Amino acid sequence: MLTTLVLTPPSGNALLLASHSPHGTDDSHRQMQCIMQQLQLPYQTLAMPWRRAKQEVKYNRIDGYYTAMASEEMHDTAVLSAPLFLENWYWFWHQRNAGPDNGAKLRYGAVLGSHQADWLRSNDITAEIEVSDIAQLLQLLHIGRIDIFIADLEDFDQARVRLKLPAEDFQQRFLRYAALGVYFSAQRLQQHPGLIRQFNAAAHLCATRSFALSDIEQRQISDLMLEHVRSLAKSAVLRQAVIRQNQAAMSIAQVQQADLAWQQQLAQPDGMPTQANTLLQHPASAALQHWQANYQTLVNEVILMDNQGANVAISRLTSDYWQGDETQFLSVFQQALDYYIEVVEYDQSTGRFQVKLSVPVLDETGVHIGALSIGIDVERALTATD
Structure with missing residues (x-):
């Protein structure tokens, strides 16, 4: 009930x-x-x-x-x-067995009435055994009654620890977020x-369950993209654009006024803030767009910020002009961290999941002058590392 x-x-x-x-x-x-x-x-x-x-x-x-x-x-x-909530679905199988997509005939298990069981049916996969909870499923996998099942990563880890089963006995592979x-x-x-x-x-x-990536997933994302983003942040075109905007020395009040105008104009029928149209024509924005094109659907957006978190260049229209109160700026500007990966965000309109990877922008002497943030399609990134 x-x-x-x-x-x-x-x-x-x-x-x-x-x-x-x-x-x-x-x-x-x-x-x-x-x-x-x-x-x-x-x-x-x-x-x-x-x-x-x-x-x-x-x-x-x-x-x-x-x-x-x-x-x-x-x-x-x-x-x-x-x-x-976000469920973080992985395939799980015993290290003695074959994993998914290798051509072998596999015996699938599922929790009765679960979303994973529904997903298997919708993908024409028959679960040979359905049980009442994940602990039973894990025990069946351990003794060889089934070959593979899908579960939320945290739920699997909690069940494995409760059953005192060694982590090295099992293999896993990211499937999707739900x-x-x-x-x-x-x-x-x-x-x-x-x-x-x-x-x-x-x-x-009121969110009570963190949408944060696991440590393994953060390593996968950083291994895939971090050096590329750091290299972009060192671009002379981007550095010079940030330096010029910093020299203009807008007050925080002026930045916030520009941010308010940006959001108000975004809400209008044409939906294109005047300042955004100007930024999109900037040579640094062209550089961001060219860089993003190399990663096709993997990278959703790129934002270059000055020393107050205001937009210097953008690869596409953003919802704000000022990012200075957001984690993508605060986490790396004048901070000890040299990069930061945010929690998973869900885009209701597209049904896709994104994380933001941010790095500081430094001048040639190593002084922080701004920040660079990219939006990554997290599901595509995690499957790209397989």
């Missing part, structure tokens, strides 16, 4: 949300409590089976369920919120305009 939230908005109409959290009900309920406090919506919990929850949403008898990933099955009847949110009934959203937007904003503020 699963818990169901009864939410009471100001209108008095209750929202019923069935809850399913692979990361434990405590985390999901704490996050939902935080979100509903932000929205000022009181709630209570009820119980409902998982499969029934999907059907109840389809027939508009409840108003949503979580934690859920995108599903074609729900496309016409519900809308998926911004992520509450964004898990709330499926809201499309009918209920029509009755409450703005609810999904307000919920998404509160979900970002």
Whole structure:
């Protein structure tokens, strides 16, 4: 059985949300409590089976369920919120067995009713054994009853430690990220305009599960891209552009005023800030665009910043002019770190995942004069290192 939230908005109409959290009900309920406090919506919990929850949403008898990933099955009847969690899916197999994509016939396992089990079915892969939890799955892999399964990286590690199984007995390979949110009934959203937007904003503020890369993934990203980014940061065209903008010595008040104008103009129908149009014509921006083209879909954006975090050059339109209050600038400018990889970001519009890799820009004497940040499609980067 699963818990169901009864939410009471100001209108008095209750929202019923069935809850399913692979990361434990405590985390999901704490996050939902935080979100509903932000929205000022009181709630209570009820119980409902998982499969029934999907059907109840389809027939508009409840108003949503979580934690859920995108599903074609729900496309016409519900809308998926911004992520509450990211699952970091890996293939896992015993070191004595063959891994995926090597042509061998494999015996797959899955947790009954899990998103991974759904994914296997959607990809025409039959799980020969389905069990109730990941610990059972791992034990079956250990004794050779199955050859391979998919699991969230953190869930696998926790189960392996609980079972006291040696890490060196197992092999792993990144598969994908899965964004898990709330499926809201499309009918209920029509009755409450703005609810999904307000919920998404509160979900970002109330995130309880880190979207950080694992140490291994950070090494993979840095091995793949760091030296290329450092080389770009040493470009004479980029250095000179930063030096010239620093010499202009805009006050922080002027920078913030320019940032406000940028965002206001971005919200207009044409959506192109005057300053952004100017920057995109800058020779340094052309250099960034040329560099990014060498990495095709792997790199999403490149931003060059001055000593206050203001844009000097951009490879494409950004949402802000001033990055001085953001981690991509603060993490490396006049800091001991010579690079920084941020947490994973999810782009709801594209369904893609990105991390930002930032490095300081130095003058010829080694003094920090600015910063350079690139947006990397993390799934493509992690699979490119295989």
